[in-house]
Amino acid sequence: MTVARKTLLRSFFARSPERVAEDLLGAVFVHGRSIGTVVETEAYLGEFDPAAHARFGQTARTRVLYGRPGFAYVYQTRHHVCLNVATSVRGTPGCVLIRALRPVRGIAAMRSRRGVDDVWRLANGPANLCQAFDVRLIHDGVDLTRGAGPFFREGEPPTSFYRDERIGISRARRWLLRFLSAGEAVSRPPGPRARLI
DNA sequence: CTTACGATTCCC
DNA sequence: GGAATCGTAAGG
Numbered sequence: 001m002t003v004a005r006k007t008l009l010r011s012f013f014a015r016s017p018e019r020v021a022e023d024l025l026g027a028v029f030v031h032g033r034s035i036g037t038v039v040e041t042e043a044y045l046g047e048f049d050p051a052a053h054a055r056f057g058q059t060a061r062t063r064v065l066y067g068r069p070g071f072a073y074v075y076q077t078r079h080h081v082c083l084n085v086a087t088s089v090r091g092t093p094g095c096v097l098i099r100a101l102r103p104v105r106g107i108a109a110m111r112s113r114r115g116v117d118d119v120w121r122l123a124n125g126p127a128n129l130c131q132a133f134d135v136r137l138i139h140d141g142v143d144l145t146r147g148a149g150p151f152f153r154e155g156e157p158p159t160s161f162y163r164d165e166r167i168g169i170s171r172a173r174r175w176l177l178r179f180l181s182a183g184e185a186v187s188r189p190p191g192p193r194a195r196l197i
Numbered sequence: 198c199t200t201a202c203g204a205t206t207c208c209c
Numbered sequence: 210g211g212a213a214t215c216g217t218a219a220g221g
Contacts, residue, residue, distance in 0.1 A: 042204070051204070053217095061217060076216060080205055097204060127205050168204050187205095 005153040010145050012152075013069035013087050017043035017094035018177065020087045025181045026157040029101055031150040034110060034133045036101035036123055038155070039184035042166050043177040044084070046094045050171035054093035064141050065093035072150065074140040080127030083135050085144060085152075099167075099178070100186045101129045109134075120185040128187075158182055164194035 008027060013020055021043040029036050044052040053075065058066050064073045065086050073084040073095055088094040101123040103110055110122045110132040123129035130136070135150060144151050158181035166178050167188055176195065180186050 044204075053204075056218065059218070075204085077203060077205060078214065078216090082204065084204085099204090125205070166204075170203090 005155065007145065007147045008070075008152040008154065010068070010070045013085055013145070014089060015069075015087060017045055017087045017096055020085065021096045021177070021179045022161070023157070024085075024096060024098075024152070025161050025179055026155045028104070028153040028155040029098070029133065029150070030153060031133045031135065032106070034106035035104045036129070036133065037104055038098060038100075038152075039102050039158075039181040040098075040100035040186040041179045042097040042099050043179075044095050044097065045177070046088070046092055049175075051166065051169040051173075051175075052093070052095075054095075058093070062093060065095055066091055067141075070143060070145040072135075072139050072142045072144050074130075074135060074137055076137060077127070081130045081135065081137055082126040083130055083139070083150075097126055098129060099126045100124050100180075100184070101133070102184055103132065124185050125187040158184075161197050162190040162194045163197060164190045 021041040024038050024041050027038045047054050053062050068090050069087050071086045083098045084095040086095050103122050114132050123132040160182040162180040163176040164178045
């Protein structure tokens with residue numbers, strides 16, 4: 001039987017990006033009829049993080065990061081969008097990038113939106129999962145703790161996970177801020193410097 | 198205004 | 210390894 005899971009509240013996101021990124025593993029992302037389990041996340045620490053968008057300070061693009069935690073920061077890169085959650089307290093622009101989801105429900109619609117058949121390739125990347133779960137630029141600034149629109153629910157934390165280097169960035173590459181549930185299909189398997197937790 | 202450059206993805 | 214292709218941020 002299925003257990004009723006609580007929606008992740010403001011207090012969950014009002015912590016450091018690292019803690020939120022770790023605890024988001026195993027959580028459930030819900031957007032309409034599309035449901036998936038978080039299996040890969042990445043933490044961005046704020047203005048002092050050379051790889052973070054917030055390194056430029058507050059701009060039109062990064063305004064959500066400076067607001068309250070638990071709001072969606074959706075940005076566009078080339079032809080794709082990526083989904084982040086603002087963390088920490090107001091004025092502290094840390095966030096967590098959602099890098100991979102394991103599809104649980106609504107798979108037919110995900111296949112249709114992605115044009116891909118293989119379930120494991122439906123949401124195995126930050127831009128792919130946005131396409132699969134129909135997350136768009138209009139969701140930038142949406143409150144993810146309301147249970148209306150996209151939101152997160154409690155789930156089963158992985159029995160073990162990896163900490164590894166972040167991906168797709170040139171600065172602060174060696175910081176171990178990528179979190180991967182063990183034994184899941186992620187955007188990229190753990191590398192040589194990964195630590196099993 | 199012009200230029201540089203991606204928190205990506207998919208294909209060769 | 211490289212191209213696609215556009216918004217954001219920096220520089221003049």
